[in-house]
Amino acid sequence: MNQEEFKQKIKDIVDSNPIGTLSTISGNKPHSRYMSFQREDITLFTATSKQTHKVEEIQENPNVHVLLGYEDWNDPYIELQGTVTVRDDKELKEDFWHDMMKNWFSGPEDPNYIILEIKPSVYRLMNTKEREPVEMEL
Template identity: 70%
Template sequence: MNQEEFKQKIKDIVDSNPVGTLSTVSQNKPNARYMYFQRDDITLLTATSKQTHKVDEIEENPNVHVLLGYTDWDSPYIEMQGTIRVREKEAIKEEFWQDMMKHWFTGKDDPDLIILEIQPTSFRLMNSKEKEPVTLDM
């Protein structure tokens, strides 16, 4: 599998499986939670509140792990390691906004709404047509 095929597989998995786990580190231990992801090419984006524990954890250690896919025992999934950057500009909030987010935020202009941008450092594709996991280091 060449790099472009690999990247397309990542995009396909994110597009068809937008809910996954985001793992941070808290007091030297992993802390995982489900999140809703969107993508800009292979960079992942997710919304959260400034008031969450994950934001404190990210400020201490911006390195994270994301797991997406795996809808059945043989379906493909990705493991992604990356670094988070907090985005607060109105333009990215506007672009990311979905009506389902009204459950947590008053609107796109909610002062607690931030977007976490996850820059990938590596991907691992599992359960692909390849017999072994396929890795892409960025």
């Protein structure tokens, strides 16, 4: 599988399976939670509140792990290792806003609404016909 095929597979999995886990480190131990992800190319974004433990954990250690995909035994899925940047710029918040977020925020101007930008350092494509994980370091 060449790099373009690999990237397309990543995009397809994120687009069809936007719910996954985001793992951070707290007190030298992993902490995972379900999140909804969006992407620009192969960089991931997820919305959260400034007032969450995950933001505190990211400020202490920006390294994260994400799992996406795997609805059935034979489905491919991705693992991502990367670093997070907390983004609060108005244009990005408006671009990523959708009405489901009204459950947590008053609107894209809500001061607690932020975006986590996850820059991948390693992607692993798992459960593919190659039988072994396919890895791409960035």
